[in-house]
Amino acid sequence: MKARHKRGLLIAAGVVVLAVAAGLVLSAFQKNLVFFFTPSQVVAREVPIGKPFRIGGMVAERSLQREPDGLTVRFVVTDTVKSVPVMYTGILPDLFKEGQGVVAQGKVGDDGVFVATEVLAKHDENYMPPEAAHAVEQAQNAQKTLIGN
Amino acid sequence: MAAEGTGINWYKYSAPHTFYPLAGRLIPWFAGLALVFCLVGLYIGFFVAPTEARQGEAYRIIFIHVPAAWMSMFTYVVMALWAALGLAFNTRLSSMMASALAPTGALMTFIALWTGALWGRPTWGTYWVWDARLTSELILLFLYFGFLALEAAIEDTRRADRACAVLALVGVVNVPIIYFSVKWWNTLHQGATVSLESAPRMATTMLAGMAMLALGFWMYCIAAALHRVRSIILERERRADWVRGVT
Numbered sequence: 230m231k232a233r234h235k236r237g238l239l240i241a242a243g244v245v246v247l248a249v250a251a252g253l254v255l256s257a258f259q260k261n262l263v264f265f266f267t268p269s270q271v272v273a274r275e276v277p278i279g280k281p282f283r284i285g286g287m288v289a290e291r292s293l294q295r296e297p298d299g300l301t302v303r304f305v306v307t308d309t310v311k312s313v314p315v316m317y318t319g320i321l322p323d324l325f326k327e328g329q330g331v332v333a334q335g336k337v338g339d340d341g342v343f344v345a346t347e348v349l350a351k352h353d354e355n356y357m358p359p360e361a362a363h364a365v366e367q368a369q370n371a372q373k374t375l376i377g378n
Numbered sequence: 379m380a381a382e383g384t385g386i387n388w389y390k391y392s393a394p395h396t397f398y399p400l401a402g403r404l405i406p407w408f409a410g411l412a413l414v415f416c417l418v419g420l421y422i423g424f425f426v427a428p429t430e431a432r433q434g435e436a437y438r439i440i441f442i443h444v445p446a447a448w449m450s451m452f453t454y455v456v457m458a459l460w461a462a463l464g465l466a467f468n469t470r471l472s473s474m475m476a477s478a479l480a481p482t483g484a485l486m487t488f489i490a491l492w493t494g495a496l497w498g499r500p501t502w503g504t505y506w507v508w509d510a511r512l513t514s515e516l517i518l519l520f521l522y523f524g525f526l527a528l529e530a531a532i533e534d535t536r537r538a539d540r541a542c543a544v545l546a547l548v549g550v551v552n553v554p555i556i557y558f559s560v561k562w563w564n565t566l567h568q569g570a571t572v573s574l575e576s577a578p579r580m581a582t583t584m585l586a587g588m589a590m591l592a593l594g595f596w597m598y599c600i601a602a603a604l605h606r607v608r609s610i611i612l613e614r615e616r617r618a619d620w621v622r623g624v625t
Contacts, residue, residue: 233468240547262563349503349566353568
């Protein structure tokens with residue numbers, strides 16, 4: 230084996246070892262790398278107690294309520310299995326909508342309501358023109374009525 | 379191992395004094411293609427592609443953001459490959475190519491982060507969050523900066539090349555982390571729209587614009603790197619006879 234081939238192999242081996250090390254470190258920090266917790270985790274008390282954390286999920290359909298002061302909103306965040314009620318005072322991002330993704334930062338109060346200090350909208354990886362979105366919505370509604378009947 | 383007669387003798391071009399004129403001849407082609415692809419891509423992106431259903435016009439940042447982000451990762455991998463070649467084979471040109479790619483990669487990473495922040499504000503409601511995707515991309519920028527700083531800090535180019543190569547190779551671990559971060563962890567950043575596993579999740583004209591700009595950015599990166607490597611060749615080989623002939 231020539232010296233340069235040996236060096237090449239050594240480099241390749243080094244990168245592999247590093248990759249494995251990085252993989253182990255990342256899996257060890259798995260919990261710390263999570264950006265938000267799901268409503269199921271919140272309900273199961275798998276969240277930091279007494280400390281602020283982020284909750285992420287979908288804004289449940291027909292759950293958005295505005296308080297008379299015009300700034301405070303209440304909505305329910307769901308992962309389709311469990312849901313958590315959220316209260317927030319402030320300006321919501323433009324993409325905030327029922328049925329869309331959301332990430333909120335805050336604490337769970339004694340009454341089980343998540344009091345958010347910041348609400349961020351999460352959008353998905355689909356990009357479509359308004360007509361296509363309209364068509365998708367209609368198809369979904371049609372399916373709902375079919376199942377409903 | 380030289381290809382006999384029929385093919386191109388690649389080894390011939392691994393010598394800086396033969397690569398220098400070749401790079402000079404290639405640059406106008408890549409620069410021209412970059413210009414054409416970018417103009418076509420921008421035209422499609424801003425005049426042909428439809429408005430997005432939920433994000434409105436803000437989504438059009440994607441046409442710059444995604445190609446820049448792709449190139450920031452791809453450039454790093456290519457840079458690390460050149461660095462590894464330089465480390466293993468002690469070829470001068472390989473290390474020069476790695477050095478030539480670093481500033482372009484840093485630029486692409488910066489563009490990706492900057493446009494991402496400008497896009498995040500109207501859509502998510504924030505310029506920056508410390509989620510896995512954004513943080514790992516920021517680390518990529520620091521890796522490029524580290525590469526450039528290390529190179530500038532060591533006087534002896536051979537030692538600088540070796541140190542930089544090790545840094546580049548250590549940092550390459552970060553690239554799959556960036557790419558898969560949105561899959562492995564829950565992040566604010568959405569998942570991949572274009573991937574090998576599934577059909578692209580966007581309208582065809584949107585995809586066409588993005589693909590054109592991605593090609594344009596790719597060509598630009600090649601042109602910029604070739605242009606820079608020519609300067610590096612002249613600088614490092616300044617004592618060689620052929621360089622005296624050039625200047």
